Each structure stands twice: as C-alpha cells, then as structure tokens.
Amino acid sequence: MSSCARVALVTGANKGIGFAIVRDLCRQFTGDVILTARDTARGQAAVQQLQAEGLKPRFHQLDIDDLQSIRALRDFLLKEYGGLDVLVNNAGIAFKNVDSTPFHIQAEVTMKTNFFGTRDVCTELLPLIKPQGRVVNVSSFVIISSLKKCSPELQQKFRSETITEEELVGLMNKFVEDTKNGVHRKEGWPETAYGVTKIGVTVLSRIQARKMSELRGGDKILLNACCPGWVRTDMAGPTATKSPEEGAETPVYLALLPSDAEGPHGQFVSEKKVIQW
Secondary structure (H helix, E strand, C coil): CCCCCCCEEEECCCCCCHHHHHHHHHHHCCCCCEEECCCHHHHHHHHHHHHHHCCCCCCEEEECCHHHHHHHHHHHHHHHHHCCEEEEEEECCCCCCCCCCCHHHHHHHHHHHHHHHHHHHHHHHHHEEEEEEEEEEEEECHHHHHHHHCCCHHHHHHHCCCHHHHHHHHHHHHHHHHHHHCCCCCCCCCCCHHHHHHHHEEEHHHHHHHHHHHHHHHHHHEEEEEEEECCCCCCCCCCCCCCCHHHHHHEEEEEEECCCCCCCCEEEEEEECCCCC
C-alpha cells in the first residue's frame, strides 16, 4: 500500500452507528476505509456484509481498552499509509437503565472505555493525522442534561477555556473515586456514569483542538465532538427515533469537511450545527 494513499478509520464499527459511518465513508471518502472492532470475527463479518453491498472496507482489530492493540494499529497505519487522514472515535459502552450492576462499578467500567480508551486512541493516533485531516469524537446530547445536574463548581471547571488534559483526567478519576466512596452526589456529580464520561470526551475534544491549533496551526486539521442523536442500536434500544444511517450523518459530515474549511473546530456538533453547552 502506498504511503500517499488516503485512509479513514472508525473505531467500534462492527455494528450500529459505527457500521453505518463506515458504509457512508466507503461511498464518499476517496481512499481506504478501515473498519475496526474489538472482536475479530464480528469485525470480519461486518466487512463481508459491506463487501456484499459492493463496498471495499479493510479490517483491523482494535480494542480501545488495550494499549497494545492501539499501538499495533498505530504501527500498521504508519507502515501502510504513513499516517491517518480521518479518525472517527465511535467505540463506547453504556449500561442499560435496568442494569443492577452497582453504580461505582458502572462508573469505573464506563469511564475506562468511553473516556480513557478514547483518550489512549487519541494519544497514539493524533500524532499520525496528516495535514487537512479530520478527527471526530462521538459524544452524546446527554452531556447537556448531565452538565446541568453538576454542581456550579464542576460546571465552571468543565466549561473553562483553559482546562488542561491533566486537570480533566483528574476530574474523571475523582468521579470514579467519589462513586466508590458513595459521595458522588455530595461532591456535585450527576447520577449518570455515561453522561459524565461523555462530558469528558467533549471537553477532551476542545482541549485536543486547542493543542492542535497551537502545535500544527498551519495544517488545517479540524477536530470536533458530535452527537449522532438518539439512534436505534443495541445501546439505545429499539424505541429510539433515528436509524443508524441517520445517526451517521453528522459524524460523516464532520469527517468529510472540505479541505479549505475553516471550521468547526473544537466544537460540539449536532444535526450538523454547532451547539453551545
């Protein structure tokens, strides 16, 4: 594979929104599209399904909870393509409302994947992003209501334009610790592990965009968080209002922003519009 070939990659893409994003990118992106999944058999089955539709995605195993897996993917991208043009961080988990798993365990498990797994992928792969590259971190509208339920002090910290990645990591760890100690309500946290992890992803996106502008301002890289909407997936259930194809629209729009686009950058985007939060 020529290192000048363009490449787009989607995490957590063997089903649901991730799968729909890969399908759209296969149709619209000029270059290779890599479908990643934690489970190799499921990932390869998803690739075969798209091949049956006449599309040509490639497959690579990726477990965002496993640093070795992330680094193997990084090495593959460097060797095959010399970098990465489009990264869509879609992989994530959520416990069902009826799940009886203790809240502190839900908090720890959800945080490990949604925030720290996504952050690890970014740490390893953002340095590979080529000029005019696009990065999309899939978040959720849940952040709006979750942030409102945070204490004023926490809201101020999350909305700060100068919050650092280290400070954000400290806050995410504190949430998990507070749930273990049974004091998360007293400490101003909302009663949603998923919501807090997605606040983390959204704030992380703003920090990463700021860093990207400082370090590589001339490269015209655009990095955003987005909400796909309430989508009928295993995670959201069958009563959600959008199909996976509809849920893919905003992530794909951000992934394919034209090379001369000035923005959005460092924003939270829903229905292709910047949302103030």
